[in-house]
Amino acid sequence: MNTERNLPEGFEQLEPYVESWSIAGAANRSRRRIDSSEQERVAFFNAAKELAGPALALLDQKPLDQLDDRETRLMNLILSLAHVSLAVEIQGDDEPKHAKNSRHITITRASSDFNA
Amino acid sequence: MAESPATQHIELDEDHAHLGTGPIPAGPYYQPEYFDLEREAIFRRTWLQIAHISELPEPGSFIVRPVEIARASILITRGRDGEIRAFHNVCTHRGTQLVSDDSGKRSLFSCPYHMWTFSDDGELRSAPDFERFYVDKSQCSLSKVAVDVCAGLVFINLDSSPEQSLREYLGPFAEELEQLPVARATTFSEYTYEIEGNWKLTYDNFQENYHLRFIHPRSGEAANGPQNPFGYPIRYGFHGPHRTQTIWSNPDARPKPFQTFGFMKGAEFAIKDGFGASAQGKEYYAIFPNLFILGSPMTPFSQSVVPISANRSRGIIRMYWIGEDDCASRRFAREYAMATARDIHSEDRAVIQAGQRGLESGALSHIHFQSQEILCRHLFQEVDKRVEAYRAERDAARAKA
Structure with a gap:
């Protein structure tokens, strides 16, 4: 088992979600939400929702282009949470129907894709 | 007014x-x-909104945008003088679409067909073996399109006046x-x-x-x-x-x-x-x-x-x-x-x-x-x-x- 830490200290609870949800690129994060199962989304949302505040407080201490690899992973996790929260908290059991429509809307550019 | x-x-x-x-x-x-x-x-x-001013951030910036309903392609430049200009993206020699990139930075635009080269104010700067044509360069400028900016939004109008x-x-x-x-x-x-x-x-x-x-x-x-x-x-x-x-x-x-x-x-x-x-x-x-x-x-x-x-x-x-x-x-x-x-x-x-x-x-x-x-x-x-x-x-x- 890989025991190497992928995230800054204090965010160990989110380690199991790094592989699936720490994704570069807004379009990729949006697509991952659409392709995910309800079980995956709910588990990630419940684990991460209370940590978004502390994560941003930590990351805000540095300019974005100076984030190290662990911090960058955490940033991308929290950005994925923005998408996933809408599925879990707003759409709920409408998400499968919503995802079908959402596939036709393409993110062509996002501010988070620059200087990432 | x-x-x-x-x-x-x-x-x-x-x-x-x-x-x-x-x-x-x-x-x-x-x-x-x-x-x-x-x-x-x-x-x-x-007047049709076609772009945002942030897409033309500095002198030499250009963008090309389609207007499908009019079957048109519009080249919009920010000249060395800072001015925004718009043209039909069409070489005045034989009508070839001049620029194929969507955006970039350049002050000269050369047609790939016969290398007619235009400046960012639309003037024909050079054309190979031009002496053999029966027209003056000053009559070969890119076809202008009306352009103006409001609230950072770039609008064009295909009506020449x-x-x-x-x-x-x-x-x-x-x-x-x-x-x-x-x-x-x-x-x-x-x-x-x-x-x-x-x-x-x-x-x-x-x-x-x-x-x-x-x-x-x-x-x-x-x-x-x-x-x-x-x-x-x-x-x-x-x-x-x-x-x-x-x-x-x-x-x-x-x-x-x-x-x-x-x-x-x-x-x-x-x-x-x-x-x-x-x-x-x-x-x-x-x-x-x-x-x-x-x-x-x-x-x-x-x-x-x-x-x-x-x-x-x-x-x-x-x-x-x-x-x-x-x-x-x-x-x-x-x-x-x-x-x-x-x-x-x-x-x-x-x-x-x-x-x-x-x-x-x-x-x-x-x-x-x-x-x-x-x-x-x-x-x-x-x-x-x-x-x-x-x-x-x-x-x-x-x-x-």
């Missing part, structure tokens, strides 16, 4: 009947013949747009969709709230409530072919916990950027023919509904930001705002397409708009007025010939 008349407002419960009550013919929403008339009557002679300046065309809305984040934006996020829907049918979806509770039951929860079950606007405003609605939002809405977190982050940066509560914050502008701008600094989006054919369009939604992401919280706030708006927009496409399929069957000769679909009625009236005027102009020219 004559002073522009003020915007005419109608409050929610006021009588709207003076703007018409009759059914609307269905044909204009799917017939290719009507679309062809719209091309000439509207899109070849009206537009009837009105852009400012005259926008009237009092010009000044209001100048107050919005779009006017100060230096960058934007963007999402797009292709739709099998006529541009008016598509556009209409985004200017009536009657559908909100049925199509956006979850994402649009805060947009209606027991006091206003359909989430109708507080008032409507009209200026010439343009219109606006003042959006109502439910004061008793209870955002979900993470949603509150996302909105609060957005509000924090809206305030930092100098956008507090403003007269424009709840305005949703519909600029004729095909542009929307939402005044909210929390969700500062525009949508262009680009006509492709009688039954195909493209939606381009942009959210405008002042400065690049400068910290993690701002980056998160922008991602959350974009994802939220995108969720709402994505719910409309399927039902618009269903409308298009229904209309194209020819089953209906007419459709009906209620008083709270007044903005849809106004769009049709403004389109049809221009189409009829063009038809008369064309028939008169034919009779003369």
Whole structure:
């Protein structure tokens, strides 16, 4: 088992979600939400929702282009949470129907894709 | 310049009947013949928003944008003198499209066919073996297109001598747009969709709230409530072919916990950027023919509904930001705002397409708009007025010939 830490200290609870949800690129994060199962989304949302505040407080201490690899992973996790929260908290059991429509809307550019 | 008349407002419960009550013919929403008339009557002679000034950040910047309905490609440059100019992206030698890149930085543009080379002010700078031609270089400049900027939005007009300046065309809305984040934006996020829907049918979806509770039951929860079950606007405003609605939002809405977190982050940066509560914050502008701008600094989006054919369009939604992401919280706030708006927009496409399929069957000769679909009625009236005027102009020219 890989025991190497992928995230800054204090965010160990989110380690199991790094592989699936720490994704570069807004379009990729949006697509991952659409392709995910309800079980995956709910588990990630419940684990991460209370940590978004502390994560941003930590990351805000540095300019974005100076984030190290662990911090960058955490940033991308929290950005994925923005998408996933809408599925879990707003759409709920409408998400499968919503995802079908959402596939036709393409993110062509996002501010988070620059200087990432 | 004559002073522009003020915007005419109608409050929610006021009588709207003076703007018409009759059914609307269905044909204009799917017939290719009507679309062809719209091309000439509207899109070849009206100011069309095509870009944002942030896409031309410095001298030498250029962009190329299609105007499919006019079968045109437009080259827009920022010259060494800082001036924005627009041209047909067509080499004046034998009509080859000059630039194939969508954007870049360059002050000379060479046609790939025979290397005619133009400067960013459109002049023909050099052409190989030019002595063998029977024309002067000064007569070979790129074909100019009228261009102007308001609130950071770049508009073009394919009419070589537009009837009105852009400012005259926008009237009092010009000044209001100048107050919005779009006017100060230096960058934007963007999402797009292709739709099998006529541009008016598509556009209409985004200017009536009657559908909100049925199509956006979850994402649009805060947009209606027991006091206003359909989430109708507080008032409507009209200026010439343009219109606006003042959006109502439910004061008793209870955002979900993470949603509150996302909105609060957005509000924090809206305030930092100098956008507090403003007269424009709840305005949703519909600029004729095909542009929307939402005044909210929390969700500062525009949508262009680009006509492709009688039954195909493209939606381009942009959210405008002042400065690049400068910290993690701002980056998160922008991602959350974009994802939220995108969720709402994505719910409309399927039902618009269903409308298009229904209309194209020819089953209906007419459709009906209620008083709270007044903005849809106004769009049709403004389109049809221009189409009829063009038809008369064309028939008169034919009779003369």
